[in-house]
Amino acid sequence: MLKPEWTNPPDVYTPQAHYSQVARAGNTLYISGQLGLDLDGELVGPGDARAQARRAWRNVVAILEHYGATPRQLVKTTTFITHPAYRPLVAEARDEVFTEPPFPPSTLVVVQSLAEPRFLVEIEAIAVLD
Numbered sequence: 647m648l649k650p651e652w653t654n655p656p657d658v659y660t661p662q663a664h665y666s667q668v669a670r671a672g673n674t675l676y677i678s679g680q681l682g683l684d685l686d687g688e689l690v691g692p693g694d695a696r697a698q699a700r701r702a703w704r705n706v707v708a709i710l711e712h713y714g715a716t717p718r719q720l721v722k723t724t725t726f727i728t729h730p731a732y733r734p735l736v737a738e739a740r741d742e743v744f745t746e747p748p749f750p751p752s753t754l755v756v757v758q759s760l761a762e763p764r765f766l767v768e769i770e771a772i773a774v775l776d
Contacts, residue, residue, distance in 0.1 A: 648672045655712035658705045659687040668709055673775040675713060679726065679768040680705040681760075695732035695766045699725075699739035702769045707743065710773060717743050719773045720750040726757050726768040736767055 652666035658680070661667065669676040682690045682698030683705070691697025706723075710716060727736055733754065744750075760768050 655709050657685070657708035657712060659683045659685055662687065668713075670713070675709070675715070675771075675773040675775065677706060677709055677771040677773065679724075679770040680709075681765050681768055689764055692764055693766075695727065695729075696735035696739055698765070698767045699732075699736040699769070700742065702767055703739055703743050706769060706771050713773075713775055715773055715775055717750075719775060720771050721774050722751050722753075722772040724753045724755065724770045726755050726760060726770075728757060728760060728766050730756050732766060 648671045651670045652668070653670065654660050654667045658667055661678070665678060667678050667680075680702040682701035684690055684701065689698070690701040706720075707717060710719065725736055725740075727733065736754075740752075760766070
């Protein structure tokens with residue numbers, strides 16, 4: 647059985663709550679939901695779903711890079727938004743990461759709220775390393 651390794655890579659904010667940004671089991675990365683938080687844990691783009699999604703994707707990419715991976719190694723993403731109107735804004739941010747096919751499997755979920763009302767977007771992911 648693979649023993650998981652839990653880490654907080656240096657290029658993303660350190661969670662204030664009791665969890666890790668990444669669990670690695672063998673060659674698989676399970677990336678915690680990423681918010682639009684900068685390295686200091688400050689929210690980027692209050693009230694702006696596109697800006698928050700861009701920053702959340704930037705955090706996902708930074709985590710992947712820490713492990714020598716790229717977005718092409720994502721095998722599943724789940725995006726949570728707090729209003730259906732944010733869908734095209736969040737899609738624009740995703741399209742900046744994935745400019746051409748193939749695209750990884752993805753789920754979009756509209757929720758009533760995230761951990762704090764000011765959070766509009768959260769993106770979690772699973773990646774497989776080479």
